[in-house]
Amino acid sequence: MNAVELTLGIFAVMLVLMAVRVPISIAMFVAGTAGYLTQTGWGPFSNFLNTQAFARFASYDLSVIPLFILMGHFATQGGISKALFSFAAAIMGRFKGGLAMASVLACAAFGAICGSSVATAATITSVALPEMKRHGYSGRLATGTLAAAGTLGILIPPSVPLVIYAILTEQNIAKLFAAAMIPGIIAMFGYMVAIAIYVRLVPGQAPETDEAPRLTRDAIKGVIPIVLIFLLVFGGIYGGLFTPTEGAGVGAASTFVAALIKREITWDKFKQCFYATAESSAMIFLIFIGADLMNSALALTQVPNQLASVVGSWGLSPLMVVAAILLFYVVLGAVMDELSMILLTIPIFFPMVMTLDFGMPKESVAIWFGIMVLMVVEFGLLAPPVGLNVYVVNGMAKDVPIAESYRGVMPFLVSDTLRTLLLLFFPAISLWLVKYVG
Amino acid sequence: QQGVTLKFHTFMAPQSNVWLNMHKAWMDKVEKDSGSRIKFEAYPAMQLGGTPVQLYDQARDGVVDIIWTLPGNTAGRFPRVEVFELPFMMSNAEATSKAYWEYVQTMAPDEFKDTQVIALHVHGPGVIHTAEKAVKNVGDMRGLKMRAPTRQVTKLMGALGATPVGMPLPQIPDALSKGTIQGCVIPWEVVPSVKVHELTKFHAEFDPAGGSLYTTTFVMAMNKNKYNALPPDLKKVIDANSGLATSAWLGKVQQNGDVAGRKAAADRGNNIFNVSATEAQEFRRRSRQIEVEWVEDMNKRGFDGRKLLETARSLIDKHTKGTKA
Amino acid sequence: MKLLDLLARVCAVLAGVLLTLITLMTCVSLIGRNTIGTTLVGDFELTGVATGAAIALFMPWCQVRHGNIIVDFFTAKASERTNALLDRFGCLLLALVFALLAWRTTHGALSAWAGHSESQIIGFPEWVVHTTMVPPFILTSVIALWQAAFGLDGAPEAHG
Numbered sequence: 013m014n015a016v017e018l019t020l021g022i023f024a025v026m027l028v029l030m031a032v033r034v035p036i037s038i039a040m041f042v043a044g045t046a047g048y049l050t051q052t053g054w055g056p057f058s059n060f061l062n063t064q065a066f067a068r069f070a071s072y073d074l075s076v077i078p079l080f081i082l083m084g085h086f087a088t089q090g091g092i093s094k095a096l097f098s099f100a101a102a103i104m105g106r107f108k109g110g111l112a113m114a115s116v117l118a119c120a121a122f123g124a125i126c127g128s129s130v131a132t133a134a135t136i137t138s139v140a141l142p143e144m145k146r147h148g149y150s151g152r153l154a155t156g157t158l159a160a161a162g163t164l165g166i167l168i169p170p171s172v173p174l175v176i177y178a179i180l181t182e183q184n185i186a187k188l189f190a191a192a193m194i195p196g197i198i199a200m201f202g203y204m205v206a207i208a209i210y211v212r213l214v215p216g217q218a219p220e221t222d223e224a225p226r227l228t229r230d231a232i233k234g235v236i237p238i239v240l241i242f243l244l245v246f247g248g249i250y251g252g253l254f255t256p257t258e259g260a261g262v263g264a265a266s267t268f269v270a271a272l273i274k275r276e277i278t279w280d281k282f283k284q285c286f287y288a289t290a291e292s293s294a295m296i297f298l299i300f301i302g303a304d305l306m307n308s309a310l311a312l313t314q315v316p317n318q319l320a321s322v323v324g325s326w327g328l329s330p331l332m333v334v335a336a337i338l339l340f341y342v343v344l345g346a347v348m349d350e351l352s353m354i355l356l357t358i359p360i361f362f363p364m365v366m367t368l369d370f371g372m373p374k375e376s377v378a379i380w381f382g383i384m385v386l387m388v389v390e391f392g393l394l395a396p397p398v399g400l401n402v403y404v405v406n407g408m409a410k411d412v413p414i415a416e417s418y419r420g421v422m423p424f425l426v427s428d429t430l431r432t433l434l435l436l437f438f439p440a441i442s443l444w445l446v447k448y449v450g
Numbered sequence: 451q452q453g454v455t456l457k458f459h460t461f462m463a464p465q466s467n468v469w470l471n472m473h474k475a476w477m478d479k480v481e482k483d484s485g486s487r488i489k490f491e492a493y494p495a496m497q498l499g500g501t502p503v504q505l506y507d508q509a510r511d512g513v514v515d516i517i518w519t520l521p522g523n524t525a526g527r528f529p530r531v532e533v534f535e536l537p538f539m540m541s542n543a544e545a546t547s548k549a550y551w552e553y554v555q556t557m558a559p560d561e562f563k564d565t566q567v568i569a570l571h572v573h574g575p576g577v578i579h580t581a582e583k584a585v586k587n588v589g590d591m592r593g594l595k596m597r598a599p600t601r602q603v604t605k606l607m608g609a610l611g612a613t614p615v616g617m618p619l620p621q622i623p624d625a626l627s628k629g630t631i632q633g634c635v636i637p638w639e640v641v642p643s644v645k646v647h648e649l650t651k652f653h654a655e656f657d658p659a660g661g662s663l664y665t666t667t668f669v670m671a672m673n674k675n676k677y678n679a680l681p682p683d684l685k686k687v688i689d690a691n692s693g694l695a696t697s698a699w700l701g702k703v704q705q706n707g708d709v710a711g712r713k714a715a716a717d718r719g720n721n722i723f724n725v726s727a728t729e730a731q732e733f734r735r736r737s738r739q740i741e742v743e744w745v746e747d748m749n750k751r752g753f754d755g756r757k758l759l760e761t762a763r764s765l766i767d768k769h770t771k772g773t774k775a
Numbered sequence: 776m777k778l779l780d781l782l783a784r785v786c787a788v789l790a791g792v793l794l795t796l797i798t799l800m801t802c803v804s805l806i807g808r809n810t811i812g813t814t815l816v817g818d819f820e821l822t823g824v825a826t827g828a829a830i831a832l833f834m835p836w837c838q839v840r841h842g843n844i845i846v847d848f849f850t851a852k853a854s855e856r857t858n859a860l861l862d863r864f865g866c867l868l869l870a871l872v873f874a875l876l877a878w879r880t881t882h883g884a885l886s887a888w889a890g891h892s893e894s895q896i897i898g899f900p901e902w903v904v905h906t907t908m909v910p911p912f913i914l915t916s917v918i919a920l921w922q923a924a925f926g927l928d929g930a931p932e933a934h935g
């Protein structure tokens with residue numbers, strides 16, 4: 013069996029297992045294990061596993077994920093997120109599909125302090141999904157909106173994938189964040205426009221009017237805690253009191269305290285927070301472990317390394333090469349998770365891209381390519397069959413079939429495609445803000 | 451003729467000085483010296499999985515064949531090596547790397563006994579980089595929020611009156627730009643990758659004659675069984691690219707990386723200065739307590755702490771005199 | 776299953792409390808750093824290791840709730856009986872994976888113990904985290920085995 017056959021074999025095993033309802037983390041784990049064992053035998057593989065759980069679970073960089081999920085549940089059980097969401101809904105309520113738009117707004121706001129898209133999706137879903145359901149939104153539109161809006165968690169800085177890209181390519185994280193700012197805001201408006209068009213084209217997805225609560229004194233009072241927390245976290249991060257990672261801890265702790273002060277939270281409700289956090293965090297981290305196994309098995313085949321020279325031999329124009337890479341990411345993203353994908357491929361593609369001439373300084377190319385990569389890995393979070401965000405949101409909406417959620421994501425994928433093309437052909441949109449940094 | 455392919459695994463980024471000019475260069479040389487009978491599968495950026503903490507075990511357990519990592523990542527494991535990370539120990543990377551190699555052979559031969567050690571080296575002198583305020587004397591450090599790279603430098607920051615802030619290296623630019631930290635301690639070589647020359651204005655160097663501020667130890671190691679299974683002539687190729695000379699070479703190349711980082715800061719018109727001899731004396735006086743604590747810690751672990759410290763110091767002296775920096 | 780359910784709940788609550796304490800610790804350290812200039816040095820390492828233990832402790836409850844996501848896209852038209860059988864097969868594979876992880880993590884713990892591996896700044900012993908992970912991994916494996924043998928009908932209600 014040659015390396016390419018082996019690579020295809022690993023993917024085949026994974027896809028077959030997934031198709032027969034094996035949890036996707038376990039499907040990746042088993043396929044990765046098979047691929048790893050084929051190449052190295054038992055010894056290296058078993059030793060690799062000795063520290064794998066520790067390596068992935070005890071990670072400071074990834075600690076933001078359970079902390080933000082916990083923060084979301086504190087806010088939910090403490091009645092705080094609900095107040096925030098009714099506030100957003102009161103603002104957006106006058107538009108058709110207003111609650112869906114309010115979800116996008118809430119995800120964007122949450123994304124400005126959270127660097128993870130699954131955490132953003134899970135948090136806002138816990139408050140927005142019941143509300144949308146109550147107001148008669150279809151499961152399709154509600155879950156599709158939340159899955160897509162959750163990607164604002166990485167599109168709007170801070171952004172975990174961008175941090176990893178910056179580490180791998182030795183680029184300035186602050187500049188990458190600045191470059192992501194405008195594309196992130198475009199994404200937010202793009203999603204709102206997608207909702208506005210969708211609810212008009214496809215009847216029966218959203219109620220004619222939301223009858224959202226008016227902006228009462230109580231509604232305003234209800235958002236005071238979250239505004240304070242938001243100011244504390246935002247002010248603390250941008251005022252230099254703590255790092256974005258520490259901000260996750262501050263956010264969770266202050267939400268905890270706010271819930272205590274509101275006296276809405278009991279020991280029983282705390283336990284509900286922990287159970288709910290356990291369910292989503294464990295699910296996500298088990299996928300990380302599975303993806304690790306897949307990645308290592310694929311890296312061992314050396315196929316990813318050879319890919320660069322194959323693409324190089326085609327003699328394409330620089331823009332075509334980038335377009336080909338991005339297309340490859342879309343395909344790969346369908347079956348892999350975003351972090352693993354970047355870890356696996358950037359060391360291969362980045363040096364290749366840096367040898368091409370785009371008529372821009374090298375640093376600009378590096379930043380622009382980073383933003384393009386971010387845009388397309390975000391596709392992977394939504395695209396079937398393995399769109400992590402879709403699963404996270406769908407998992408919280410037990411009565412909505414996964415196929416419905418995928419249908420609901422389609423309008424947002426159109427919006428994503430248009431935005432990606434815009435940024436591909438007009439790098440200046442990303443690079444404009446960068447010159448004001450550093 | 452029989453050939454072999456070795457998997458080289460590390461955490462360094464594929465664009466870094468360390469990867470391109472040290473790791474790749476070393477692999478290319480071995481490949482050439484062996485007449486292409488030793489080949490490498492090179493994996494930067496932890497492509498084969500795990501985190502930097504796991505690298506040493508990966509070589510020991512045969513998950514991969516050769517690794518490059520920091521012994522300090524798993525601090526309690528290579529306790530005696532930490533002597534080179536004490537403040538004001540190192541002179542220059544080449545000489546200190548030689549001393550480090552010789553020290554491990556003579557004073558701590560069992561420290562890396564689980565692997566076939568290829569090289570032991572350190573990076574160039576650590577420099578204090580600050581955003582708003584020049585650090586010309588110890589008093590200037592008071593209250594500064596500083597990111598420190600190692601356990602010993604963290605202690606040093608505390609001893610100097612600064613507030614040490616712990617964070618992973620990649621968070622430095624963001625933290626500096628927002629003022630979460632007001633400065634950091636890293637060698638020049640690392641400066642461009644975390645844009646410290648753009649985010650700070652003042653850089654305090656110390657005259658290496660009295661010991662440079664700090665350094666970090668590195669180890670390049672090979673799986674023992676893999677090494678032992680090599681045919682004799684290939685073993686010789688590895689041997690010829692291991693040891694004192696290779697360690698010195700790695701140290702030297704890494705310190706050469708300092709030039710570009712220093713130039714980047716100078717080109718921006720940043721203020722680069724030497725801490726005066728008298729003020730440096732005060733820095734050293736404050737750091738003495740850290741040595742004492744280290745010696746006590748070694749004694750507790752059943753080693754002769756004083757002897758370890760003195761040997762390391764005299765080896766650095768010896769090799770510094772014998773090496774033109 | 777009652778006992779397994781209870782144990783999984785205990786693990787999840789323990790981990791939740793641990794995470795909450797870690798966030799409070801972070802705040803205390805931050806207040807110290809930004810006011811009196813003293814700080815809990817290496818607090819970020821504690822956050823890392825605490826997260827590690829917490830995530831492992833979260834695993835059993837996730838399995839009790841059958842919370843690991845599956846692709847039901849391709850089997851949507853199959854009978855309930857078929858799907859239930861496939862789910863039991865999935866649980867069996869998951870049980871094997873967690874048994875493997877428990878076994879290998881035990882090796883990791885022993886190796887970290889023997890090698891005195893510690894975190895870089897504060898010197899937190901790594902074997903503690905490895906060791907904390909093993910019991911929840913075993914518990915997860917047992918829960919999944921139970922589900923493979925008796926099916927998922929007994930799964931408790933959401934947030935019950």
Ligand code: NA
Pocket residue numbers: 122123124125126127128164165166167168169170171
């Ligand atoms: Na974000």
Ligand code: NA
Pocket residue numbers: 344345346347348349350392393394395398399400
């Ligand atoms: Na995906």
